[in-house]
Amino acid sequence: MVGKQGSNRPLTPKIELRHVYKIxxxxxxxxxxxxAKAGVPKDEVQALTQHVVGLSDVTFGVEDxxxxxxxxxxxxGKSTAIRTVNRLHSVTDGEVVxxxxxxxxxxxxxxxxxxxxxxxxxxQHFALFPHRSVIANVGYGLKVQGVxxxxxxxxxxxxxxxxxxxxxxxxxxxQLSGGMQQRVGxxxxxxxxxxxxxxxxxxxxxxxxxRRQMQDEMLAIQARLHKTILFITHDLNEALRIGDRVCIMxxxxxxxxxxxxxILTQPGDAYVAEFVQDVDQGRVITVADVMAEPRPVxxxxxxxxxxxxxxxxxxxxxxxxxxxxxxxLTAPDGIRVAGLGGDDLxxxxxxxxxxxxxxxTLNEVYAAAGRGLPIAVxxxxxxxxxxLDPREIMAELGRVETLIDAFxxxxxxx
Numbered sequence: 207m208v209g210k211q212g213s214n215r216p217l218t219p220k221i222e223l224r225h226v227y228k229i230x231x232x233x234x235x236x237x238x239x240x241x242a243k244a245g246v247p248k249d250e251v252q253a254l255t256q257h258v259v260g261l262s263d264v265t266f267g268v269e270d271x272x273x274x275x276x277x278x279x280x281x282x283g284k285s286t287a288i289r290t291v292n293r294l295h296s297v298t299d300g301e302v303v304x305x306x307x308x309x310x311x312x313x314x315x316x317x318x319x320x321x322x323x324x325x326x327x328x329x330q331h332f333a334l335f336p337h338r339s340v341i342a343n344v345g346y347g348l349k350v351q352g353v354x355x356x357x358x359x360x361x362x363x364x365x366x367x368x369x370x371x372x373x374x375x376x377x378x379x380x381q382l383s384g385g386m387q388q389r390v391g392x393x394x395x396x397x398x399x400x401x402x403x404x405x406x407x408x409x410x411x412x413x414x415x416x417r418r419q420m421q422d423e424m425l426a427i428q429a430r431l432h433k434t435i436l437f438i439t440h441d442l443n444e445a446l447r448i449g450d451r452v453c454i455m456x457x458x459x460x461x462x463x464x465x466x467x468x469i470l471t472q473p474g475d476a477y478v479a480e481f482v483q484d485v486d487q488g489r490v491i492t493v494a495d496v497m498a499e500p501r502p503v504x505x506x507x508x509x510x511x512x513x514x515x516x517x518x519x520x521x522x523x524x525x526x527x528x529x530x531x532x533x534x535l536t537a538p539d540g541i542r543v544a545g546l547g548g549d550d551l552x553x554x555x556x557x558x559x560x561x562x563x564x565x566x567t568l569n570e571v572y573a574a575a576g577r578g579l580p581i582a583v584x585x586x587x588x589x590x591x592x593x594l595d596p597r598e599i600m601a602e603l604g605r606v607e608t609l610i611d612a613f614x615x616x617x618x619x620x
Contacts, residue, residue, distance in 0.1 A: 219267035219270075220304070221402065221434065222266075222302070223265055223290065223291075223301075225265055225299070225300040225301070226264045226290060226297050227239060227264075227299040228283075228298050228458075229242065229298045230258040231255070231257030239299060241254065243263070248457040259457070261290070262459045263459060264455075264459065266453050271433070271434055272434065273435045274435065274437070274451050275438075275448065276437070276438050276439075277440065277445040277455070278455035281457070282457065283455050283458035288404055291309065291325075292309070292320075292321050293309050304324065305324065305402075323398070325400045325402040326395030326397075326404070328392050328403065328408040331411060333391065334387055334390060336378070336379055339375070339378060340382070341362045341366070341375040341376065342362075343394060344397050345397060347394060348361055348398055362375070362397050365397040368393065368430075369390075369396075383416075384412055384416065388411075388412060392408070401434060402433065402434045402435075403436070407438055407439060408420075409421065409444070424448065437449070442481045445466075446470065449466060450465070452464065452466060461474065461475065461478060462478050467490060467491060469482065470490045486569070488569035489568075489569045491567065492565055493568070493571060494564035496594065496602050497591075497593060500583075500592055501519070502525045503524045503525075503551070508549050509549045509551045509554055510544070512540065516537060516540065520536060520579075520580045520595040521535055521536040521537065521579065523582055523590055523593070524555060528588070531582040532557065534557075534579065539556060559580065559582055561582045561584050562584075562594065563586075564583050564591060568602070575596035577596075578596055579596070580593055581593075581596070
């Protein structure tokens with residue numbers, strides 16, 4: 207997937223929420239906060255105090271250069287969380303730290319400067335000025351900062367070029383489609399070259415096809431610019447598709463944080479399992495999650511030796527001097543040749559096997575797996591790094607279904 211990044215990088219948080227509480231009401235730091243800190247559920251706090259718990263002990267860190275997606279249904283606290291990052295919401299308790307700055311300590315001009323210089327925001331609704339041209343809309347934030355016309359128009363054109371709309375610079379918003387208007391909103395956020403992008407349900411108002419195209423464009427831009435992106439959505443499919451990591455929220459609290467693969471294959475509780483049961487797991491789980499250690503055929507081995515080493519595996523590959531697979535020995539082929547009284551390894555080898563990369567999804571290799579032969583997992587240099595047994599694909603998908611079923615049984619158990 208374009209723009210997706212690995213999860214093994216050292217943690218260097220660009221954005222941190224530390225035990226953040228947000229209570230809405232006349233006395234947010236009173237009894238409602240005490241109850242929330244004691245672990246009383248959101249609905250009970252509201253019934254007892256007439257105060258609404260927006261966030262309850264929310265802690266997460268967003269790494270420099272990653273796409274961190276906060277996902278949840280209406281009322282989960284996801285939008286409240288993002289609005290504490292630029293202090294559209296003050297917090298009742300806890301800390302919000304952005305690039306070393308304690309956001310809650312900022313006021314007035316210092317807060318305005320922080321917002322303008324440090325981050326850009328893309329909203330669900332395009333929020334374009336209907337009476338300003340596209341280039342004027344994109345450059346508006348720079349105009350507010352006092353940047354001269356020529357400089358801000360150059361920056362706006364550069365941002366429009368990133369989203370493929372530079373030829374529409376002189377058009378009016380009403381002349382653009384909804385998807386194009388949202389790209390203008392993204393360009394406006396990029397024009398000042400901020401370190402951080404805050405995207406609150408940015409693609410939710412778009413039709414499904416346009417929405418997917420916008421996701422692709424954002425990932426392509428991210429692959430070039432490496433921004434730190436905090437992205438809010440109610441759509442788990444969107445979260446799993448674009449996120450380096452995903453944070454699932456419910457009733458103002460964090461339920462689980464993990465990579466898309468971790469969320470899908472290791473749901474932390476029944477609530478997460480309920481979400482993932484409707485997701486096509488094959489487009490999220492990668493070959494690397496399923497492949498086995500290569501254990502190639504030992505050079506010079508006889509057929510009998512190779513078959514004994516094969517054990518219960520579906521097959522083993524023969525490698526050339528560079529470590530690239532050139533042939534495969536499968537159990538049926540070995541048994542066939544041995545049954546004819548032969549011990550010539552070469553007679554049992556076949557070369558019509560498939561290759562794939564470790565980052566490909568199970569859906570991408572499903573057709574190849576249908577042949578029933580082991581698939582050689584190779585790196586960018588063509589060297590063997592893993593064996594993919596077609597049986598393991600179905601076993602992994604079945605394991606996830608079994609895990610979800612187990613949560614369901616717990617929910618209905620007496």
